[in-house]
Amino acid sequence: MSPAGGGREKRRHIRKDFYSYIEGVVHGSTFYATIQNLSLGGMCFEVDYPFRSGLHLRLMFKVLDAQQRPIEVKARVVWAQPLHMLFYRVGVIFTELSPKAKHIIKAYISALEIEPEKGVTGADKYPLLFTPFRISNLTLKNRLTLAPMFRGYADQDGTVSRTLIDSYREAALGGAGMIVVANAVVDRSGVMVSRVIRVDQDRFIPGLAKLAKAIKSSGAVACLQINHAGRWAKVDKPLAPSAARMQLPNELSILDGIRMTLSDRYHMRLVNSFFFALLRCRHGMTLEQIHFIKKCYGEAALRARKAGFDMVELHGATGYLLLQFLSPRLNRRSDGYGGSLENRMRFPLEVVETVSESVGQDFPIGYRFMADELLAGGLHVKEAKIFANKLEKLGIAYISVTAGSYESFFLRHVMNQTRKEGYANSLAAEIKAAVSSTPVITTGRIIRPAFAEEILKDNKADLIGLARTLFADPLWPNKVFEGREKNILFCNCCNACLLCVIKDEPVICSMWDKSKRTNINIQLKQEKKK
Numbered sequence: 001m002s003p004a005g006g007g008r009e010k011r012r013h014i015r016k017d018f019y020s021y022i023e024g025v026v027h028g029s030t031f032y033a034t035i036q037n038l039s040l041g042g043m044c045f046e047v048d049y050p051f052r053s054g055l056h057l058r059l060m061f062k063v064l065d066a067q068q069r070p071i072e073v074k075a076r077v078v079w080a081q082p083l084h085m086l087f088y089r090v091g092v093i094f095t096e097l098s099p100k101a102k103h104i105i106k107a108y109i110s111a112l113e114i115e116p117e118k119g120v121t122g123a124d125k126y127p128l129l130f131t132p133f134r135i136s137n138l139t140l141k142n143r144l145t146l147a148p149m150f151r152g153y154a155d156q157d158g159t160v161s162r163t164l165i166d167s168y169r170e171a172a173l174g175g176a177g178m179i180v181v182a183n184a185v186v187d188r189s190g191v192m193v194s195r196v197i198r199v200d201q202d203r204f205i206p207g208l209a210k211l212a213k214a215i216k217s218s219g220a221v222a223c224l225q226i227n228h229a230g231r232w233a234k235v236d237k238p239l240a241p242s243a244a245r246m247q248l249p250n251e252l253s254i255l256d257g258i259r260m261t262l263s264d265r266y267h268m269r270l271v272n273s274f275f276f277a278l279l280r281c282r283h284g285m286t287l288e289q290i291h292f293i294k295k296c297y298g299e300a301a302l303r304a305r306k307a308g309f310d311m312v313e314l315h316g317a318t319g320y321l322l323l324q325f326l327s328p329r330l331n332r333r334s335d336g337y338g339g340s341l342e343n344r345m346r347f348p349l350e351v352v353e354t355v356s357e358s359v360g361q362d363f364p365i366g367y368r369f370m371a372d373e374l375l376a377g378g379l380h381v382k383e384a385k386i387f388a389n390k391l392e393k394l395g396i397a398y399i400s401v402t403a404g405s406y407e408s409f410f411l412r413h414v415m416n417q418t419r420k421e422g423y424a425n426s427l428a429a430e431i432k433a434a435v436s437s438t439p440v441i442t443t444g445r446i447i448r449p450a451f452a453e454e455i456l457k458d459n460k461a462d463l464i465g466l467a468r469t470l471f472a473d474p475l476w477p478n479k480v481f482e483g484r485e486k487n488i489l490f491c492n493c494c495n496a497c498l499l500c501v502i503k504d505e506p507v508i509c510s511m512w513d514k515s516k517r518t519n520i521n522i523q524l525k526q527e528k529k530k
Contacts, residue, residue, distance in 0.1 A: 021421040022061040023070070026051075032419035033090070034492055035061060040105055042075065042093040046492055048415060051080040051090045059092075063108040071101040122481035126449055128456040130481060133177065133463060135439055136364035136397045138221050138310055140177030140463075143456060144477045147400065147443045147465030148182035148225045148313065148368060149497075150193070152506040153524065158185065158198025160207030163523045165214045171470055172218035175477030178463075179215045180223045180313055180366075180400075184208075186300035187293065189235055190228030190321065194504050195524075199226060199300045208307035216308070223366065224304040225313040228293060230321030231281045231330070232406065239289060241324050241331040241338060241347070244281035284333055290347060293321070297351045298358030301365070311364035311397060314351060319405035322348040323370050326387065329377040341383050345390055352394050364397035371401050371427035374408040374417070381427055385434035392438045400441040400465055401428040419493060422446055422455065429460040441465045447490055449480045468497060472511045 022033045022045055033047035043059075055077040060070040074096035081089045097105075123130040130142045153164035172179050184199040185191050191198070198204050208224070215222040231240040285293075301312045316322040324330045325347040331338045337346050355365055369391075371384045388399055403424045408414045417423055424444035432440040443465035446452050452464045470476055473489040480488070489511045496510040506524055508517045 021419075022059055023420070024060070025058040026055055031416055032421075034490075035063070036089070036492075038063065038105060038108065040094075040097070040102060040109075042078070042091065044089060044091050046089050046494065048088070048419065048493075048495070050082075051077050051088060053077050053079060056095070057092060063104065071098070071104050073097050073101050121483060122449070125483070126453040126480065129449060129453050129464070133439070135178075135221075135366075136311070137362060138364060140221055141219065142175070142177040142477065143463045144176045144452075145178040145441060145463055145465050146171050146176045146180055146220075146470050147441070147467040148180045148315070149467040149471055150182050150196070150501060150507065151471075152193065152195040152500065152504075153520070154195045154197045155527065156195060158191075158196060159204060160197060160211045161524065161527050163520065163527065164197070165211050168211060169214040169218050171474045172215045172220035172222075174470065174474035175481060176220055176466070176470060178221040178223055180225055181211065181215075181309075182225050183315065184224050184226050184300065184304070186226050186228050187296040189239055190230065190233050190293075192229035192232050192234060192320075193501070195506065199224070199303050200296060202303065205303050205307050208304065208309070212308035212310075216310070221310045222308070223311045223313050224307075224309045225315050225368065226297060226300045226304065227315035228296070228321040230324045232319060236280065237282075238280050239285050239293065239321065240281040242281075242284040242333055287335075290337065294347075294351050294354045298354040301355040301363075302358045305359050305363055311366060312355065312359070313366040313368055313400065314348075314355065315368045316348055317368045317370040317402045317405075319407065322351060323373075323379070323405065326370070326383075327373060327379045328383075329373070329375060329379075341386060345387055348387075349390055349394065352391065352396065356395070361395075365395075366398045366400060367391055367396050369399045369401050369431065370403070370405070371424065371431055372403045374404045374411075374414050378405070378408075381430050384427075385430060388431050388434050388438075392435045396438060398439040398441055398463070399431060399435065400443060401431050401461075402443050403427055418445065420445065421448070421451060425455055425460050429458075432459070432461060439463060443467060445493065449485065468493070468509075471497065471507075472509050 022035050024031050024033065031047055033045040035043060035045050037044040057075045057077065058072065059075055060072050062070045073094050075092035075094050077090060077092050079091045129144060133140045133143050151164065151167060153161055153167055155161045168179055168181060181197070184197040187200045199208065212222045231238045231244065233239070297314070304312050314322060316326070325337065326344050328344065331344050333339065336343055338344060352365060369388065370379055372381050373379045391399060401424055404414055404418060422445060425442050428440055428442035439462040441463040442455060442461035446455070446464055446466060447469050455461055455464065466476065468491045472491040476488055479485060492511065494510050497507045500507040506520055508520055
């Protein structure tokens with residue numbers, strides 16, 4: 001084997017052979033990667049872990065749906081090619097391959113040459129994925145949902161742009177049963193980045209109405225996620241449950257993770273944002289501010305309903321305001337909104353109640369749910385399960401499970417953990433076990449349809465949330481349904497989209513062809529001139 005060409009277009013072509021994840025061990029440390037090319041002699045994979053030639057690895061992977069257990073091989077690195085500061089392409093030769101492993105790899109290679117059986121659809125192959133599912137008073141045509149992922153396509157003032165409408169229309173036409181539009185801000189004090197959607201004034205309703213209509217007319221349920229950034233907002237005096245306090249061991253490990261992961265150009269942006277969040281949060285929210293923001297959530301949800309959305313989702317994850325109140329690491333209030341878990345749950349639960357009163361009982365409310373912050377002293381699954389039970393008692397329409405926050409995302413062990421296929425599935429299963437009937441959506445690095453079907457079969461979740469997967473290829477659901485899996489542009493987990501967010505630029509995907517990547521920025525610039 002030899003390294004692929006350096007061009008990005010060439011790398012995308014190679015990605016068509018992607019089929020599975022790989023788990024490896026080097027110097028006693030575990031890493032996760034995506035298989036790119038595979039033969040009896042060796043393989044090529046992509047990983048966010050620096051390698052050098054000559055390293056000896058132990059690799060475990062599954063490439064056939066029928067495999068009960070991963071095969072294990074020994075390999076040696078023969079070349080390593082950096083793609084950008086977050087990602088490497090690595091070529092290895094197998095130094096030890098068992099007869100069973102040879103048989104499985106041969107079967108995999110042979111399967112690539114076989115055309116799909118005519119007349120066999122995704123509904124035949126993956127019956128659970130393409131079964132209709134009911135959320136409250138809404139029926140989804142299948143169990144595939146577009147999980148919220150920030151795109152940065154709104155106009156600078158927060159108005160819905162044509163580019164944003166086209167992007168979500170494309171996702172709806174791709175076949176997902178529900179489309180969750182990410183991160184609509186409920187008040188100007190909660191704006192965290194440029195080109196974020198706003199829903200804090202009536203003047204935004206007409207644009208949101210066009211967006212909802214585009215999604216619904218394309219065959220999907222339309223859901224608007226509403227949010228307040230709290231301490232991460234780009235304002236002079238961010239709102240937060242408590243004044244920020246430097247916790248030196250935690251903060252140093254976070255900053256070291258950022259430094260190790262990103263180049264100077266990027267890591268300084270994050271470090272600045274991190275320190276600004278600490279330095280500007282000098283006071284906790286007053287009771288008047290708490291009541292005002294609850295009212296903002298209710299009014300924002302009502303605007304979403306007036307615009308024609310079928311439901312709203314409250315963003316209670318990633319590190320934003322609702323999670324900040326829930327987290328014992330960030331909420332150090334001494335009144336009825338802090339301290340015990342019961343008190344820390346009070347604000348997000350009151351927001352749910354306020355929204356429900358505003359929109360009415362017949363308008364479903366979902367919740368983007370943090371199962372584990374993956375940080376010392378943060379919210380963990382034991383408390384999260386109690387919170388999930390409280391949400392169910394309030395009649396929440398669904399719980400969309402995720403893990404990790406802005407502070408933990410760049411820790412080396414967390415980055416490695418979140419590269420694992422379905423890294424949040426075990427957490428989703430625990431949350432599902434904690435509630436009696438509320439539907440649970442699992443998210444987090446779900447790329448293969450066979451794996452998604454397996455999650456549903458094992459009853460770990462009720463629905464599958466796909467964010468980057470559908471951003472890379474919005475037609476994923478239709479291609480799977482039509483038996484065209486070989487034509488899917490699989491997300492390669494390269495984090496190019498994340499770098500766009502760090503740079504505060506419109507988000508693009510490295511898997512797209514060059515014209516599509518270029519056109520996004522051209523379209524947004526043209527709309528700005530109008």
